Amino acid sequence: MKKNATAVWNGSLKEGHGKLTTQSTTLHDTQYSFKSRFEEGVGTNPEELIAAAHAGCFTMQLSAYLSEEGFEIDSIESKCDIDLVNGAIVTSHLTIAAKIKDITDSVFQQHVTKAEKNCPISKVLNAAISTSATLV
Template identity: 70%
Template sequence: MKRNATAVWKGSLKEGKGALTTQSTVLNNTQYSFGSRFEEGVGTNPEELVAAAHSGCFTMQLSAFITEAGFVIESIQTKCEIDFQNGTIVGSHLTVEGKVAGISNETFQELVTKAEKNCPISKLLNTDITSSATLL
């Protein structure tokens, strides 16, 4: 399976602007710019999209591990914070809240760590990945 997205950029770095379109068209000529990346401009940015990809991938992987362990998931919510400093992504932190019937906190924490290390986006990222998890 292969997935794709396209970026189009017009103009200089600071004054230019771009548009992102994904294969599914969930993003369809979605704007991004220097302002949306480094300031508070309107639009998305690469780091926000990496955070979305990492939180989504991790949550699906955690769901698979919890289900394989025989537990029933009510909900899992994951926030990903990408730490972007001096032109480099230096970290990705996952904050997880889970409602899972019958699971112990110890087992939940073990499965969170396993998912953190094994989701495909974690494997792709060449950065420090950390997590904190709360079983609700």
């Protein structure tokens, strides 16, 4: 599977603005800017999108592991907090609230740890990065 997203930026860092579009068009010309990233502006920002991706991916991975073991899942809610410090994402913390039938806390925690280590977004946060760049 390959997925993509496009970012277009116009202007300088602080006065400029950008638009994000995902392949699915769930995000379509979605606004982002210096203000939405570092202040209180309208729009999204890369760290917020990483938080959403990590929460979503982790939750699906946890669901898969629990389902494989035959547990009945009522709900799993995951919140992800990303910390950007000095230009680097230094932490991604997941807070999970789940309703799972007939599971002990010990078994649940084992699956949480397994999902934390194995969801694709957890893995990408320490991935090799490559680029292809062309001046137009």
